Each structure stands twice: as C-alpha cells, then as structure tokens.
Amino acid sequence: MSTRTKAADLVSQQGNYAGSVTRFLAYVIDLAVSSGLFALGLAATSFVAEVVTGHSITWNRSNIVVAILFAVWSFLYFGYSWAASGRTLGMAVLGLRVVRADGAVLDPWRGYLRSLVFPLSFLVFGLGFLGILVQREHRALQDLIAGSAVIYAWDARAARLRFLAREAELGVADGPQRPASTPGTPG
Amino acid sequence: MTDPVEPIAQRVAERAIDLVVNALDVNALVARVDLNAVVRSVDLDEILKKVDVNVVVDRLDVNALLNRVDVNNLLDRLDVNALLDRLDVNALLDRVELSPILDRVDINALLDRADIDNVLRRVDVGAVVDRVDINEVVGRIDMDALVEETDLGAVIARSSGGVASEALDAARSQAVGLDQFIDRWVQRLLRRKQPGPLAPPAMLADQAVLADQAVLADQAVQADQAEQ
Numbered sequence: 001m002s003t004r005t006k007a008a009d010l011v012s013q014q015g016n017y018a019g020s021v022t023r024f025l026a027y028v029i030d031l032a033v034s035s036g037l038f039a040l041g042l043a044a045t046s047f048v049a050e051v052v053t054g055h056s057i058t059w060n061r062s063n064i065v066v067a068i069l070f071a072v073w074s075f076l077y078f079g080y081s082w083a084a085s086g087r088t089l090g091m092a093v094l095g096l097r098v099v100r101a102d103g104a105v106l107d108p109w110r111g112y113l114r115s116l117v118f119p120l121s122f123l124v125f126g127l128g129f130l131g132i133l134v135q136r137e138h139r140a141l142q143d144l145i146a147g148s149a150v151i152y153a154w155d156a157r158a159a160r161l162r163f164l165a166r167e168a169e170l171g172v173a174d175g176p177q178r179p180a181s182t183p184g185t186p187g
Numbered sequence: 188m189t190d191p192v193e194p195i196a197q198r199v200a201e202r203a204i205d206l207v208v209n210a211l212d213v214n215a216l217v218a219r220v221d222l223n224a225v226v227r228s229v230d231l232d233e234i235l236k237k238v239d240v241n242v243v244v245d246r247l248d249v250n251a252l253l254n255r256v257d258v259n260n261l262l263d264r265l266d267v268n269a270l271l272d273r274l275d276v277n278a279l280l281d282r283v284e285l286s287p288i289l290d291r292v293d294i295n296a297l298l299d300r301a302d303i304d305n306v307l308r309r310v311d312v313g314a315v316v317d318r319v320d321i322n323e324v325v326g327r328i329d330m331d332a333l334v335e336e337t338d339l340g341a342v343i344a345r346s347s348g349g350v351a352s353e354a355l356d357a358a359r360s361q362a363v364g365l366d367q368f369i370d371r372w373v374q375r376l377l378r379r380k381q382p383g384p385l386a387p388p389a390m391l392a393d394q395a396v397l398a399d400q401a402v403l404a405d406q407a408v409q410a411d412q413a414e415q
Contacts, residue, residue, distance in 0.1 A: 015390030017383075019366020022359075095359045103389025133373050136383025149387055152363065159356045164334045 015103070017138040018150045022094050029090030034077045038070055075115050083111030087153070095154025101139070101147045114146035 046057045059066050081088040086097045086106045098106050098114065121128025121141045128141030139149055374382065385391070 013363065015386045017386060019363070019370055021365040021369060022362040025362055093355070094362060099387060099390075101387065103387025103391075133369070134377060137387075138370075151386060151390060154359055159352075159359075161330065161334055162352055162356060164331055 014152055014154075016152050018096050018152050019138060020132045022096060022152070023132060023150060026088070026090035026094040026096055029093055030078070030088045031090075033089050034074055037077070038073050041073070042066070042069075071119075075112075078118060079112040079115030081111075082106060082114055083108035086111070091150075095152060096150055097153035098148050098150050101137075101143075101149050103149075103151070106148055110146045110148055114142045114148055117145045118142045120145075 042059050046059065049055070049057050061067075078088060081091075082098050083106070086099060091097065098111070100106055100110065124141070131140045131144065132138050137149055143149055
C-alpha cells in the first residue's frame with residue numbers, strides 16, 4: 001500500500017466505531033485524571049479544614065463517605081463531559097467521541113444517563129464491556145442503555161496534512177528520501 | 188479609256204451637294220426632328236446585346252473616373268444610418284469566416300497596444316469575486332501537493348505543535364491499528380463472514396465525502412506523476 005493510500009485510509013476511518021484498545025486507553029487516562037483530581041480535592045478540603053478548625057482530617061479509602069463522594073465525582077466528571085462535548089479528557093487525547101447511536105450529536109441527558117449506568121458494566125463482572133469486542137457496533141452495555149456509540153473523531157485530515165508537512169520538511173532537510181509510510185491507521 | 192463626261196458629271200454633283208449643304212439649316216432641321224420619338228423607336232436592348240461590355244470596361248480608365256469623383260461629397264449625401272438599418276449584420280457575419288481573419292491577427296502586437304492597466308482599473312473586481320464559487324475553487328486544490336511542494340508544509344509543521352502533535356498522531360494511529368488487529372481476530376473467532384457497519388449512518392455520508400476528496404487528490408497526484 002502506498003503512502004498516499006494509507007493517508008487516504010487514515011481519513012476514511014474518521015467517524016468509524018471505535019475499538020477496544022483506544023477506548024481502554026482513554027478510560028485509563030480518565031481514571032487517572034479523575035482519581036488525581038479527586039485526591040487533590042480531598043487534600044484541599046483537608047488543608048482548608050485544618051486551617052479553619054485546627055484539626056487534621058485523614059481520609060480513609062474504605063470510608064463509605066469517601067466511596068460515595070468518589071462515585072458522585074466520577075458521575076459528574078464523566079456525565080458532564082459527555083453531556084457537554086461528548087468526550088472526556090482521555091477520549092479527547094485518544095480522539096474519541098460519544099455520539100447518538102445514529103451518529104448525531106449526543107443529547108445531554110443521554111450523556112448523564114450513560115454516566116449513571118456506566119458502573120453496571122463493572123457490576124456484572126465486566127461483562128458489560130464485552131460488547132465493545134463482540135458487538136457489531138462495538139457498543140458496551142452503557143451504550144445500549146443510553147442509545148449511544150463511540151466513534152473515532154480526531155481530525156485525521158489535519159493529522160494527514162501534519163504528516164505530509166513533516167515529510168516535506170524532512171525532504172528539504174535530508175534530500176529526496178522519504179519515510180516509507182504514514183503513521184499507523186485512522187482516526 | 189473613261190468617258191470624258193463622267194468627271195464633269197461628278198464635279199457637277201459635288202458642286203450641287205455643296206450648294207445644298209450650304210443652303211441647309213441643320214439646326215432648324217434638328218429642331219424639327221422629334222428626338223424623343225426617335226429614341227423611343229430605338230430598341231436599346233437590341234443595341235446593348237450587340238455591345239461587348241467587357242471591351243468597353245477594358246477601355247474604361249477607372250482610375251481617371253474615380254479621380255473625377257468627389258468622394259467626400261458622395262459620402263455627405265450618403266445616409267449611413269439608413270444604410271445600416273437596411274443592413275442585416277447577422278447575415279453578414281454568418282457569411283464571414285472568422286478563422287482566417289483571426290489567423291492574420293497578431294495578438295501580441297494587439298496586446299502591446301492595449302492598456303491593460305486601464306482595462307483592469309475599469310474591472311469591478313468585487314463583482315467578479317462575488318461570482319466565483321470559492322468553495323469549489325478550494326475543493327479543486329490538491330492540498331497534498333500544495334503541502335509537499337511549497338513552504339506551506341514547513342509552516343504547518345512548525346505551527347502544529349511539533350513533538351506533541353507528532354506523538355499524539357503516532358499514539359492515536361498505533362491505538363487504532365491495535366483496535367483493527369483485535370477486531371479482525373474477534374471476527375475470525377466468531378466466524379463472522381459479514382462485517383458489521385463501519386460507522387453510524389450519519390457518519391457514513393461524511394466519510395464518503397472525505398474519502399472522495401482523498402481519492403480525488405490521490406488520482407490527481409498519480410496523473411501528474413504519469414505525465415512526468
């Protein structure tokens with residue numbers, strides 16, 4: 001396959017149903033970010049409480065209050081992100097977007113509903129995520145309930161132009177030789 | 188030997204004729220002749236049939252004739268507007284073969300004599316631009332070739348975040364590659380012969396447009412390479 005054909009593939013994949021690896025990596029990033037922000041919030045709360053009351057507060061992970069706060073925070077983190085823009089920070093990094101099952105922009109209430117039922121996929125021993133692998137449209141349990149789907153939505157055309165630009169710049173610097181192919185596949 | 192009387196008779200006759208002619212008032216005779224009646228009785232057509240017009244024309248000094256014509260006076264008497272009104276210009280143009288005329292036109296000389304700057308000053312560029320479909324023009328630009336063969340590529344490369352965007356493009360591409368790899372194996376394990384839909388319905392139309400643009404750009408580049 002020629003360089004240009006791969007570049008064309010890269011563009012043509014935009015809008016396709018996203019696969020498991022990309023979605024998993026996006027979730028890992030989101031988990032790290034949301035957990036980090038939650039921990040930061042707890043630390044800030046402890047600091048303020050200590051300054052105001054003079055007593056130090058220690059948070060125990062097994063504490064039910066902390067668990068409930070984390071659940072609420074996660075719901076808001078994911079729910080607001082999906083409702084507002086159809087993507088969380090991790091999904092933005094990996095170039096994913098949640099859309100309606102027919103491909104239209106996700107309704108805000110579907111974003112919150114998706115966030116609400118998201119834990120169900122864990123509660124059924126992770127089987128809720130199996131749909132990403134085996135379902136024809138790569139839709140997990142939360143997608144089937146909320147009527148949503150996840151697609152590749154990074155600007156593959158801009159990425160293709162960036163690749164060609166880098167290629168051109170390398171060509172200017174190193175002479176006529178060029179890299180053999182574009183990076184990877186689509187977006 | 189001739190008869191001696193004959194010369195005498197001849198001299199007498201000549202003398203008699205002279206006396207008659209001298210005594211004849213030709214003007215009075217002509218005045219009594221009805222010339223109009225004479226002319227009417229002449230069959231001009233019959234006479235003209237016997238005239239060799241070509242010989243007459245050959246003997247005619249046309250230049251001398253034209254020299255005696257006062258052209259200005261002639262033109263003053265000519266009603267050009269009436270003439271043009273009677274003239275079927277379209278029919279005239281239909282009969283004119285323009286190609287030979289244009290072949291004889293020295294376009295370069297014509298352009299040298301033209302004041303292009305003056306012409307351009309009179310052009311309403313705004314009106315011209317309004318009539319141009321910019322989107323169509325942009326759509327016909329081969330962005331690949333533009334980026335690769337101009338400094339625009341370097342500008343994009345420098346302005347698009349450098350290492351960060353390169354790493355992001357690479358990470359996304361690798362992740363998508365792994366997605367496809369796993370998906371292929373799952374399809375095999377599930378023994379699916381018909382692949383599922385690639386994208387939601389609303390996205391397929393956008394994909395078709397993007398793919399068409401990419402394919403057109405690809406074909407244009409291939410055509411250029413073939414010509415070279």
